[in-house]
Amino acid sequence: MPVAVELPSLGESVVEGTVSRWLVKEGDRVALDQPLVEVTTDKVDAEIPAPVAGIVQKILVAEGQTVAVGAALVMIEAEAGSEAPRKPASAPAAAAAPQAATPQAAPPRETPSELPPATPLARRLAEEAKVDLRSVTGTGAAGRVTKQDVALHASERRPPAAEPGSAPGPGPAAPRPGYGYLSYSLQPGDRVVPMTPLRRLVAEHMVLSKRVSPHVGTVAEIDMSGVTKVRDAHKRTFEQDHGFGLSFLPFVVHASVRALREYPRLNASVLEDAIVEKKDIHIGIAVETEKGLVVPVVRHADRLSLAGLAQALEDLANRARSKRLSADELKGGSFTISNPGRHGNMYGFAIINQPQVGILRMGEIVKRPVVRTLDGQDAIVIRPIMHLALSYDHRAVDGAPANGFLHRIRELLEEAEFDL
Numbered sequence: 011m012p013v014a015v016e017l018p019s020l021g022e023s024v025v026e027g028t029v030s031r032w033l034v035k036e037g038d039r040v041a042l043d044q045p046l047v048e049v050t051t052d053k054v055d056a057e058i059p060a061p062v063a064g065i066v067q068k069i070l071v072a073e074g075q076t077v078a079v080g081a082a083l084v085m086i087e088a089e090a091g092s093e094a095p096r097k098p099a100s101a102p103a104a105a106a107a108p109q110a111a112t113p114q115a116a117p118p119r120e121t122p123s124e125l126p127p128a129t130p131l132a133r134r135l136a137e138e139a140k141v142d143l144r145s146v147t148g149t150g151a152a153g154r155v156t157k158q159d160v161a162l163h164a165s166e167r168r169p170p171a172a173e174p175g176s177a178p179g180p181g182p183a184a185p186r187p188g189y190g191y192l193s194y195s196l197q198p199g200d201r202v203v204p205m206t207p208l209r210r211l212v213a214e215h216m217v218l219s220k221r222v223s224p225h226v227g228t229v230a231e232i233d234m235s236g237v238t239k240v241r242d243a244h245k246r247t248f249e250q251d252h253g254f255g256l257s258f259l260p261f262v263v264h265a266s267v268r269a270l271r272e273y274p275r276l277n278a279s280v281l282e283d284a285i286v287e288k289k290d291i292h293i294g295i296a297v298e299t300e301k302g303l304v305v306p307v308v309r310h311a312d313r314l315s316l317a318g319l320a321q322a323l324e325d326l327a328n329r330a331r332s333k334r335l336s337a338d339e340l341k342g343g344s345f346t347i348s349n350p351g352r353h354g355n356m357y358g359f360a361i362i363n364q365p366q367v368g369i370l371r372m373g374e375i376v377k378r379p380v381v382r383t384l385d386g387q388d389a390i391v392i393r394p395i396m397h398l399a400l401s402y403d404h405r406a407v408d409g410a411p412a413n414g415f416l417h418r419i420r421e422l423l424e425e426a427e428f429d430l
Contacts, residue, residue, distance in 0.1 A: 040063065227400065232398055265422035
């Protein structure tokens with residue numbers, strides 16, 4: 011019996027996805043729950059598993075094509091006795107007429123044929139900014155309109171870029187992103203690596219963040235001696251009790267959450283001409299995966315103990331790397347912490363994760379000589395030192411609260427009064 015594998019809902023705000031890579035081909039035999047295809051949305055990169063065991067009969071969607079939730083991706087000829095597809099009772103109707111779902115995902119008052127191809131975020135931003143997508147030049151793959159294209163079109167106040175060789179006028183406009191490759195001619199031995207859909211989404215978000223938020227940075231040097239002692243005293247029993255090692259990240263998150271309660275301006279968003287200080291503290295944790303950077307969110311981080319934070323962080327990181335995160339787990343963060351790990355170098359300034367107003371980046375912990383007062387005398391001693399770098403949005407946060415916030419994190423880490 012042929013079974014249609016549909017694009018499932020990957021989160022309440024996700025209406026479509028782009029097929030980034032097929033993991034099987036027509037004629038392949040697949041097992042139950044075997045990954046069939048990688049799909050990218052504006053929120054998450056996920057693998058779609060086989061709902062039945064059988065033979066791949068026909069692939070219905072090409073790589074790079076965007077389809078609505080509920081659209082059929084592939085047909086599988088199910089083996090006799092194979093487990094029935096796990097989907098709602100209403101799903102067969104959607105499978106029989108997948109095209110019917112497409113108009114529902116389109117913006118109101120327009121038909122899909124009238125609009126150029128665009129990412130979900132681009133369409134959402136165009137609707138909010140009242141931008142006609144037909145007037146926007148797309149710089150994405152195959153001319154697809156990106157969120158960055160819409161933002162540039164909406165805020166464009168500059169004349170077109172000058173022709174090559176012409177004299178620059180006052181305040182010359184930079185070339186639109188996406189056309190920079192025209193200034194470089196490929197040379198023998200060069201390797202062209204096309205951006206993956208997830209890489210393009212990250213790039214769009216980062217460029218938009220730098221355009222929207224005036225980034226300011228400040229750095230604190232942290233003596234991690236106290237934290238190291240607490241961790242060393244508990245790491246063996248902690249690993250026995252929880253099944254994974256205790257890292258330094260939960261300590262930094264715990265201190266940051268406490269500091270956010272005292273400095274709510276860092277737990278905020280800019281909303282047109284107002285600043286919203288958020289009641290709930292949801293911490294996004296930047297996780298590097300083989301597909302790129304994702305930022306899953308620890309909900310209500312201020313309600314968790316240090317051990318609870320460690321468990322939540324471990325779970326999110328593991329599921330991010332195994333592509334088992336839902337889109338809803340990647341949204342709603344109010345502040346972000348980035349931990350590059352052992353090779354994080356001294357420090358670096360991360361780009362703010364919109365619509366937040368701050369992001370904290372951890373540097374690596376290195377033993378360094380520092381001056382301390384011992385028995386009334388200055389002495390040079392060796393201490394484990396880490397640098398924390400805070401990037402903040404100067405529209406919402408001034409230097410005094412930003413520096414006060416980072417100094418408070420430093421105090422909490424150096425006091426090291428943590429209860430597991």
